[in-house]
Amino acid sequence: MRFDLHVHTRLSPCSRLSLEVILENARDRGLDGVCLTDHDTMAAARLVREGVQDNGLCLLVGMEYATTDGDLLLFGPFEGLAPGLPAREVVSLAAALGGAAVAAHPFRSWRPAGPGILGHEGLCAVEVENGRNTPEENAAAARFAARRGLASVAGSDAHSLEELGARPVTIEGTVQSRADLVAALLAGRCLPAPRPEACRAPDACDRVREFL
Template identity: 45%
Template sequence: MIVGMEYTTPQGDFLVFGPFASLPFGLHAEEMLPLVDAAGGVAVAAHPFRPGRAVQEHILSSPDCRLVEAINGRNPATANEQALALVQRRNLVALGGSDAHSLAELGKVATRLRAPVRCREDFVSALRLGLCEPHRMPTAVTSSLLERRPPPAAPYSQPPCVSEEFLPR
């Protein structure tokens, strides 16, 4: 599991992954995006064209905005189409998210990673390098996942992380 947060700015919402414990609340997107980047994290423009919750155009055009939630499970189709067009036009990194507000919505849209991920640093590196793509899950798959009972939890231990293996040499 990779922990992130949805960060609300006056210019729109962002999904933040990486170190964010010291990120102050209430920042404008223009301030928040470079801070997250400098701390070694990534900020993803969340549901950028959702009616009433869109990310402002000048932020989406900024060089600091490089990752976009291109397919969101709660968006109208037109909002996702606009986000996919933006990704194509600006050569941005596209992600997908279910934006689940109920168990039945969980996992309907996901981000497929093209790199092994064992920890947060690996995840952030994969996103920075664009080793990801949005993916719609078949309803049958998400339904069958909800019907399974997980095995009893084993004691948690943090797996080793060597994120440098994904960085260009």
């Protein structure tokens, strides 16, 4: 299945992408599923019926959670999670609650992830292809995931229709619920979908060398 795991709706102040537009266009953009990951909220779960929609699209709700050590994509039962918690606590909670914590765009130059995320044994996957990253930033994330033996995922980080589906991930097996998605992530049954252009992999900045 082809999923976009990182999509922002108008519940995120920075996005102009509505739920209606996502539902109407995701299938035409080659997607079997979309996960809504608004900033520090899962309020979208009160506005949509999660699971497989009438048009066959699997619509799920996650969250992009901000910490002082970088950002996490969280998938699972996190509706009651308070904002502003330390990264290490959030990653630990993800495992305790039966969810999945993914490092979001970890080597983005202006929002890098620190050891509270990259050094935590509970991290299950790394976003190695982000639609708003530079090729260099994505390449650094890919090298880190390979070095640590972590699963690799992709996400468009869409804030507009033009971005939706730009960085899909291929998930092995059928995903019809949050639990299905979490199980696939924890088992590593995911891989960024092939892209037509070759990925360049120059050296990353000195800031991230300690993690590579």
